[in-house]
Amino acid sequence: MYIICWRRKKTLFVIFFLPRPKQRKRKTQGCAGSLNLNWNNLRGMDNEKKRSASFSKGLLQSGELYQYVLETNVYPREPELLKELRDMTATHPRAIMATAPDAGQLIAMLLKLTNAKRTIEVGVFTGYSLLLTAFTIPEDGKIVAIDMNREAYEIGLPVIRKAGVENKIEFIESEALPVLDQLLEDIRMKYFKILPGNENGFDFAFIDADKINYWKYHERLMKLVKVGGIVVYDNTLWAGSVAMPEECTPEILREGRERTLEFNKLLAADPLVEISLAPLGDGITIVCTELFIQSLNHFKHVCGGSLFNYCISQGIMKLNKESQRPPFSFKCLVLGFRLLLV
Ligand code: SAH
Numbered sequence: 001m002y003i004i005c006w007r008r009k010k011t012l013f014v015i016f017f018l019p020r021p022k023q024r025k026r027k028t029q030g031c032a033g034s035l036n037l038n039w040n041n042l043r044g045m046d047n048e049k050k051r052s053a054s055f056s057k058g059l060l061q062s063g064e065l066y067q068y069v070l071e072t073n074v075y076p077r078e079p080e081l082l083k084e085l086r087d088m089t090a091t092h093p094r095a096i097m098a099t100a101p102d103a104g105q106l107i108a109m110l111l112k113l114t115n116a117k118r119t120i121e122v123g124v125f126t127g128y129s130l131l132l133t134a135f136t137i138p139e140d141g142k143i144v145a146i147d148m149n150r151e152a153y154e155i156g157l158p159v160i161r162k163a164g165v166e167n168k169i170e171f172i173e174s175e176a177l178p179v180l181d182q183l184l185e186d187i188r189m190k191y192f193k194i195l196p197g198n199e200n201g202f203d204f205a206f207i208d209a210d211k212i213n214y215w216k217y218h219e220r221l222m223k224l225v226k227v228g229g230i231v232v233y234d235n236t237l238w239a240g241s242v243a244m245p246e247e248c249t250p251e252i253l254r255e256g257r258e259r260t261l262e263f264n265k266l267l268a269a270d271p272l273v274e275i276s277l278a279p280l281g282d283g284i285t286i287v288c289t290e291l292f293i294q295s296l297n298h299f300k301h302v303c304g305g306s307l308f309n310y311c312i313s314q315g316i317m318k319l320n321k322e323s324q325r326p327p328f329s330f331k332c333l334v335l336g337f338r339l340l341l342v
């Protein structure tokens, strides 16, 4: 502040010069460029440009780097028909939803590593990840593929037929939650021998649908997927917005960002699973069910009759001397456990 004073005759003149108040830093400063948010690159682009901007799915520092990964490692190994499906999908107004090919490559590897035969797919769209899975699982493998909208699936279907893998796919047009509940019910029924068949469980699941239900899907999948099985969740970095302040996040991403943040937090706090968030595509979280099953080991083994052996070995129960059979009370105990499992 400056003050200038002077006196003229009997009057004192004073002038104050106040400096301009410093502009407060806006909270949103630093939004732009704080993340290589590829969504921004896409807004306003026409479909043609979106198609060519396939780097838009990558979360790497530069589009060129992502392009390098795709061109050197992914595209040369991508089956011809999968590429055809990808190209067909590229003209779809919602092409951005299709699974990124680099994420797909890791999914295929996980399917192979786990020898997956029976899988679940939630969110089919035109079928990129579905065809990839169908190519990877064995001839007698099965995929339960769920999507509430068959229209997009119809686009990819001719390619799936051409690939000769339609027989591995059971497409169900429905909201996913009731189907997962029904699958659980079927497994229980098979366990009690009410329905024929003894397949109890899936080896693998890929979840790529509405983020709002991810945790509900997770709860069901932990019961549907067998010991050592794998569940992969797509879009767990939500275009990079999970690391942005809310006010910097484009409106269109905000709800998904909230849901994804919630889901990632819950998953990270779950001591019963092993997780790894791989920054491929739009982020995929790989969840291994092993620890979950270990913690439920006793319950699991009830189904296989191992509770009996366990009780004998631990001295909890003795066999009837004459008949060498477990006493009636033990059978009631097993039945009780089984009912608890339902
Ligand atoms: N995995 C696909 C992309 C899936 S896009 C691919 O590789 O191309 C998401 C899909 O989830 C959409 O087709 C949408 O119809 C479906 N979807 C969204 N909410 C759903 C719900 N509640 N139940 C079932 N499907 C749903």
Ligand code: CA
Pocket: 097, 098, 099, 208, 234, 235
């Ligand atoms: Ca996706």
